[in-house]
Amino acid sequence: GAVVSQHPSWVICKSGTSVKIECRSLDFQATTMFWYRQFPKQSLMLMATSNEGSKATYEQGVEKDKFLINHASLTLSTLTVTSAHPEDSSFYICSARAALTGGRKNEQFFGPGTRLTVL
Amino acid sequence: EDKVVQSPLSLVVHEGDTVTLNCSYEVTNFRSLLWYKQEKKAPTFLFMLTSSGIEKKSGRLSSILDKKELSSILNITATQTGDSAIYLCAVDTGGFKTIFGAGTRLFVKA
Numbered sequence: 001g002a003v004v005s006q007h008p009s010w011v012i013c014k015s016g017t018s019v020k021i022e023c024r025s026l027d028f029q030a031t032t033m034f035w036y037r038q039f040p041k042q043s044l045m046l047m048a049t050s051n052e053g054s055k056a057t058y059e060q061g062v063e064k065d066k067f068l069i070n071h072a073s074l075t076l077s078t079l080t081v082t083s084a085h086p087e088d089s090s091f092y093i094c095s096a097r098a099a100l101t102g103g104r105k106n107e108q109f110f111g112p113g114t115r116l117t118v119l
Numbered sequence: 120e121d122k123v124v125q126s127p128l129s130l131v132v133h134e135g136d137t138v139t140l141n142c143s144y145e146v147t148n149f150r151s152l153l154w155y156k157q158e159k160k161a162p163t164f165l166f167m168l169t170s171s172g173i174e175k176k177s178g179r180l181s182s183i184l185d186k187k188e189l190s191s192i193l194n195i196t197a198t199q200t201g202d203s204a205i206y207l208c209a210v211d212t213g214g215f216k217t218i219f220g221a222g223t224r225l226f227v228k229a
């Protein structure tokens with residue numbers, strides 16, 4: 001099946017630094033990638049949708065200057081948390097939508113997530 | 120390699136039917152199993168299961184975990200068209216990884 005990886009799996013950083021998280025589709029091309037943040041009680045919040053080669057579409061309330069998203073290729077999207085603060089500590093999950101998967105066209109596949117801890 | 124497998128991949132039923140969705144897992148460490156319903160923006164959390172044999176219920180939805188069989192089921196009774204969605208199963212392996220299954224696409228016909 002289709003695999004989405006995230007790197008790093010976890011990161012601890014100091015307040016004020018920037019952190020980059022990568023999301024890769026390993027065996028398929030992803031025209032669209034989604035970035036989610038997981039909150040307490042397991043709820044997921046969609047942060048932004050990125051299409052390859054174009055600017056990301058951010059959800060209301062998500063600061064685009066703080067959460068920089070780049071989708072430079074059909075297999076890679078990056079989320080950079082700039083000037084991270086402790087309140088940014090969270091679990092960030094990406095998912096990738098395949099361009100074409102035969103019987104399951106436009107299906108989404110989720111990455112394993114990245115745990116960010118800002119000290 | 121950690122993995123979560125859901126079945127069936129897709130399902131079409133009529134309103135009023137009862138459906139059972141399956142999730143099996145093979146993971147190195149298990150902390151909890153999560154069920155989500157995905158319609159639009161983001162998957163909506165349904166249940167978190169940590170102990171075997173204890174059924175969790177929310178309205179017409181219920182779920183149970185079998186740690187011996189490394190599996191869980193999600194039941195939906197008296198289905199409605201509004202239940203049409205993708206149902207995702209995920210396993211929190213503790214610490215730094217949540218493994219999602221590919222999902223079951225449910226379509227409920229009126």
